[in-house]
Amino acid sequence: MTAPFVIIGGDAAGMSAASKAKRDDPSRDVIVFEKGSWVSYAACGMPYYVKGTVDDLDDLVAMTPETAREERDIDLRTGHEVVSVDRDKQTVTVSRDDETFEQTYGELLLGTGARAIVPPFDGIDREGVFTLRDMDEAGEISDFVETTAPETAAIVGGGYIGIEMAEALTEHGIDVTIFEMLPRTLQPFGAETARTVEDHLREQGVDLRLETTVEGFTGVETVDAGDTVDAVEIEGDDEPVPADLVIVGVGVTPNVELAEHAGLELGPTGAIATDEFGRTSDDSIYAAGDCAEATNVVTGEPDHVPLALTANRAGRAIGATVAGKPTRTGGTAGTAIVKAFDLGAARTGILDPERAREAGFDPESVTIEVPTRPHYYPGATDLSITLVADRESERVLGASIVGRDGVKRIDTVATALHASLTVTELQNLDLAYAPPFSPVWDPVLTAAKVLGGILEK
Amino acid sequence: MTAPFVIIGGDAAGMSAASKAKRDDPSRDVIVFEKGSWVSYAACGMPYYVKGTVDDLDDLVAMTPETAREERDIDLRTGHEVVSVDRDKQTVTVSRDDETFEQTYGELLLGTGARAIVPPFDGIDREGVFTLRDMDEAGEISDFVETTAPETAAIVGGGYIGIEMAEALTEHGIDVTIFEMLPRTLQPFGAETARTVEDHLREQGVDLRLETTVEGFTGVETVDAGDTVDAVEIEGDDEPVPADLVIVGVGVTPNVELAEHAGLELGPTGAIATDEFGRTSDDSIYAAGDCAEATNVVTGEPDHVPLALTANRAGRAIGATVAGKPTRTGGTAGTAIVKAFDLGAARTGILDPERAREAGFDPESVTIEVPTRPHYYPGATDLSITLVADRESERVLGASIVGRDGVKRIDTVATALHASLTVTELQNLDLAYAPPFSPVWDPVLTAAKVLGGILEK
Numbered sequence: 001m002t003a004p005f006v007i008i009g010g011d012a013a014g015m016s017a018a019s020k021a022k023r024d025d026p027s028r029d030v031i032v033f034e035k036g037s038w039v040s041y042a043a044c045g046m047p048y049y050v051k052g053t054v055d056d057l058d059d060l061v062a063m064t065p066e067t068a069r070e071e072r073d074i075d076l077r078t079g080h081e082v083v084s085v086d087r088d089k090q091t092v093t094v095s096r097d098d099e100t101f102e103q104t105y106g107e108l109l110l111g112t113g114a115r116a117i118v119p120p121f122d123g124i125d126r127e128g129v130f131t132l133r134d135m136d137e138a139g140e141i142s143d144f145v146e147t148t149a150p151e152t153a154a155i156v157g158g159g160y161i162g163i164e165m166a167e168a169l170t171e172h173g174i175d176v177t178i179f180e181m182l183p184r185t186l187q188p189f190g191a192e193t194a195r196t197v198e199d200h201l202r203e204q205g206v207d208l209r210l211e212t213t214v215e216g217f218t219g220v221e222t223v224d225a226g227d228t229v230d231a232v233e234i235e236g237d238d239e240p241v242p243a244d245l246v247i248v249g250v251g252v253t254p255n256v257e258l259a260e261h262a263g264l265e266l267g268p269t270g271a272i273a274t275d276e277f278g279r280t281s282d283d284s285i286y287a288a289g290d291c292a293e294a295t296n297v298v299t300g301e302p303d304h305v306p307l308a309l310t311a312n313r314a315g316r317a318i319g320a321t322v323a324g325k326p327t328r329t330g331g332t333a334g335t336a337i338v339k340a341f342d343l344g345a346a347r348t349g350i351l352d353p354e355r356a357r358e359a360g361f362d363p364e365s366v367t368i369e370v371p372t373r374p375h376y377y378p379g380a381t382d383l384s385i386t387l388v389a390d391r392e393s394e395r396v397l398g399a400s401i402v403g404r405d406g407v408k409r410i411d412t413v414a415t416a417l418h419a420s421l422t423v424t425e426l427q428n429l430d431l432a433y434a435p436p437f438s439p440v441w442d443p444v445l446t447a448a449k450v451l452g453g454i455l456e457k
Numbered sequence: 458m459t460a461p462f463v464i465i466g467g468d469a470a471g472m473s474a475a476s477k478a479k480r481d482d483p484s485r486d487v488i489v490f491e492k493g494s495w496v497s498y499a500a501c502g503m504p505y506y507v508k509g510t511v512d513d514l515d516d517l518v519a520m521t522p523e524t525a526r527e528e529r530d531i532d533l534r535t536g537h538e539v540v541s542v543d544r545d546k547q548t549v550t551v552s553r554d555d556e557t558f559e560q561t562y563g564e565l566l567l568g569t570g571a572r573a574i575v576p577p578f579d580g581i582d583r584e585g586v587f588t589l590r591d592m593d594e595a596g597e598i599s600d601f602v603e604t605t606a607p608e609t610a611a612i613v614g615g616g617y618i619g620i621e622m623a624e625a626l627t628e629h630g631i632d633v634t635i636f637e638m639l640p641r642t643l644q645p646f647g648a649e650t651a652r653t654v655e656d657h658l659r660e661q662g663v664d665l666r667l668e669t670t671v672e673g674f675t676g677v678e679t680v681d682a683g684d685t686v687d688a689v690e691i692e693g694d695d696e697p698v699p700a701d702l703v704i705v706g707v708g709v710t711p712n713v714e715l716a717e718h719a720g721l722e723l724g725p726t727g728a729i730a731t732d733e734f735g736r737t738s739d740d741s742i743y744a745a746g747d748c749a750e751a752t753n754v755v756t757g758e759p760d761h762v763p764l765a766l767t768a769n770r771a772g773r774a775i776g777a778t779v780a781g782k783p784t785r786t787g788g789t790a791g792t793a794i795v796k797a798f799d800l801g802a803a804r805t806g807i808l809d810p811e812r813a814r815e816a817g818f819d820p821e822s823v824t825i826e827v828p829t830r831p832h833y834y835p836g837a838t839d840l841s842i843t844l845v846a847d848r849e850s851e852r853v854l855g856a857s858i859v860g861r862d863g864v865k866r867i868d869t870v871a872t873a874l875h876a877s878l879t880v881t882e883l884q885n886l887d888l889a890y891a892p893p894f895s896p897v898w899d900p901v902l903t904a905a906k907v908l909g910g911i912l913e914k
Contacts, residue, residue, distance in 0.1 A: 012897075042831060042833065042892065042897070044890070044891055044892055044897075045831060045833055045834065045892050048833075048834060048892055048893075053834065053835060054833045054834070059832075059833040060833055160891075297887070307890070308890055308897045309887065309888070309890050309897055309898070310887070312897050312898065313885065325913075328885070330884075330885030330887070331885070331887070332887050333886075333887040334887070335887045335888060335889045335890075336889065336891075337889035337890065337891045337894050337895075338891055339891060339893040339894070344893070344894065346889050348887070348889070374499060374502065375516075376499065376502055376505075376511050376516040376517055377502065377505060377510065377511070378510060406865070407889075407894075408863070408865070408866065408889060408894055408895065409865065409868060410889050411866060411868070411869045411886070411888045411889055411899065411901075412868045412869060412872050414886060414887055414888055414889065415869050415872040415873055415876070415878075415886055415888075416872055416876075418876075418878075418882065418885070418886055418887070419872070419873075419875075419876030419878060419882075421872075421875075421876060425875065425876075427787075428770065428785070428787030428788070428875070429790075429868070429871060429872055429875055430754070430766065430767070430787070430788070430789050430790040430791070430792045430805070430871055430875070431766070431792060431868045431871055431872075432792045432793065432794035432803050432805070432864075432865060432867050432868055432871065433501070433764070433765055433766050433792075433794065434501055434793075434794045434795055434796060435499065435501055435502050435505055436505075436796040436801070437794050437796070437801065437864075437865055438794075438865065440469075440499075440501075440765045440766055440769055441766065441769065442868065444868075456782075
């Protein structure tokens with residue numbers, strides 16, 4: 001009898017793999033070890049739970065443990081932590097409450113995810129200081145807001161989570177300050193889109209402090225909650241900034257310790273190296289999701305893009321491969337989209353000129369403002385599009401879009417990246433036009449026309 | 458001195474060519490002969506003028522004659538009709554009021570457009586019976602609605618124009634009946650999308666009569682307006698259907714008479730045959746827009762898609778070519794989008810199985826219903842997506858999308874068609890996800906997953 005397909009981590013990658021493997025090969029035993037209690041939940045929905053848009057944390061669960069076990073026949077074990085992998089014996093050691101046991105595997109999938117980076121700030125352990133990495137913490141933040149009714153909040157880090165949490169907390173009437181060490185927010189989106197988002201955050205009342213380094217959090221003894229945060233200390237600044245609540249969202253780091261201890265190869269990004277089928281340096285071990293690398297479709301190089309779709313897709317592909325049909329995990333274009341109050345911002349590919357040059361390109365870029373509809377049709381809003389291409393080959397390298405509406409059209413450029421289209425080919429796409437939906441030349445086409453004109457010179 | 462670049466027709470194709478030629482080669486004389494008085498207007502906006510969304514017909518004008526002449530230095534002559542082309546002498550004969558003159562050309566562009574098909578219905582000339590082919594007629598319909606306050610309207614033809622006009626007239630409180638000869642509306646959108654639109658039209662109070670052939674229009678003598686329409690006669694039906702206003706929108710036919718008389722080759726669709734640069738069978742004569750063919754990117758065969766973007770793009774490319782930089786006009790995917798009350802419907806590529814087989818494909822298709830957002834995020838609506846691919850090569854052939862929101866994502870499939878992606882490649886696109894914008898698997902990806910599963914069998 002074949003040893004089971006064992007999966008470490010019951011989130012997007014792990015549960016997608018388990019479901020697909022069982023569907024394609026129902027006779028195969030599939031065991032998932034999840035150290036927490038939540039499985040298969042929409043982490044991207046957590047800010048909207050804190051905001052109040054989503055009523056119940058359970059609403060974020062895509063598949064309950066019961067469904068996994070009963071309907072999909074997955075041997076799902078929550079509260080089980082895998083503490084080591086023995087590749088020679090093809091076993092994992094699992095810890096549960098006070099006991100430890102071994103489980104053999106035929107194939108193993110590491111879906112260990114990533115964790116929030118927690119810099120060594122003074123006072124990081126005070127009450128009221130949170131990251132937002134899992135459902136329990138989302139619940140705690142929401143409870144904290146409800147029970148303590150904070151008047152001020154500090155968000156450390158101007159990335160997705162920081163901006164989504166700024167919106168969520170502002171919704172509760174809390175005065176929000178975002179602290180960002182770098183000269184701008186939303187690094188991967190490029191300067192132009194970031195500037196537009198920053199102006200909008202300020203219009204919405206967010207106190208945005210760029211190039212500001214947080215040193216720590218001061219606190220005050222409270223009767224109910226012990227040593228609770230009350231302010232943020234800034235480098236080179238005498239006056240701490242009041243904050244009844246702090247969210248630290250400075251990025252994530254892949255959970256690679258198990259892989260490392262097992263002697264699996266890590267890639268240049270620090271995440272687990274994988275081939276096009278999601279296989280690690282050990283043929284019977286796969287890795288997927290936030291702990292693993294994926295191939296960037298523009299550069300052809302390994303990349304680490306800890307986002308939901310990449311995890312779901314790679315997990316599903318690995319499930320199919322394990323069930324007998326070798327399936328590529330697909331590359332990543334680094335496509336991302338974020339809501340910032342009334343704006344949407346989206347990005348795909350390579351926007352950073354430095355990174356483009358490292359990958360051997362000679363980037364040229366243009367940023368244009370275009371309306372989403374013809375001038376005569378009501379409801380048009382402006383989109384700002386940044387488009388980047390290689391001067392020599394004219395290949396499209398990346399794009400960023402920001403505006404009140406219609407930023408999902410980043411998908412057109414993402415598709416173009418997968419197909420290695422040139423600016424001329426992008427410009428010649430037959431995209432949909434009617435006055436309620438778009439100008440004759442879709443904003444993406446107009447950006448391509450303008451960039452094409454620059455490349456001709 | 459080079460003879461001028463002469464353009465026949467001052468609409469999308471003609472004016473785009475004129476503007477681009479002048480911009481790239483300001484010293485070149487560019488003459489545009491337009492037989493009417495309107496130039497460069499957004500024909501697709503006309504239903505919204507009738508509806509009242511657009512206040513003034515002039516709002517639909519993209520470039521006024523004055524701008525063309527004064528700012529762009531285009532020798533634009535409205536009220537000038539070209540009546541013949543002499544290819545040996547490289548001249549055109551132009552009629553204006555009572556005089557006729559000849560004009561030599563270096564290159565000639567036929568941008569003669571298309572005209573509404575007017576079947577030989579009894580009573581087609583009665584007052585209150587309209588097509589909607591140009592700005593004058595849009596003005597007349599609007600005036601007629603205002604002055605006669607019709608209670609009932611009949612629309613003959615369930616295509617774009619018919620459906621947009623049903624919405625426009627319903628907005629005025631008019632009871633609208635659509636008569637469609639065939640078993641369904643919106644032919645190019647495929648049966649599934651058409652059915653959804655038809656259900657919605659009925660919900661909106663439109664009386665939709667499919668498989669119903671109109672024979673003619675009865676009339677009544679009125680004091681003010683002569684012989685005015687009062688009802689529609691139906692084949693095999695004794696009782697005429699009351700109609701105070703009739704719009705005939707059964708399609709368009711390309712204006713190819715000038716080209717035919719000049720001995721230029723017509724293509725298999727009946728429109729003017731062109732090469733990839735928009736050149737006709739005569740090297741100095743180009744054709745673009747609704748009178749010309751374009752290459753279908755899926756079949757590689759000539760196609761006739763009389764839509765605005767195709768016209769604008771081909772005109773612009775020909776302008777560049779004439780100015781010295783040979784530029785391809787780009788192919789067409791037949792991408793189209795239409796608003797039908799609260800629904801949007803979009804399509805691209807080859808949906809019709811018959812047509813796919815004629816082009817050498819073995820089509821398989823799937824239709825799925827998917828929400829536009831995760832279940833937990835408010836405001837999700839359902840999209841219905843039909844995706845078609847070739848069984849053997851798994852190449853994507855076409856798609857249709859219908860729903861209240863988000864149908865512009867047809868552009869993702871249109872881009873895939875241009876790049877000849879397979880269903881697996883489509884499924885592996887890294888599209889943008891965040892809860893306010895999309896489910897983790899964008900509806901297009903889900904459709905590709907489902908179709909991929911069917912093709913595997």
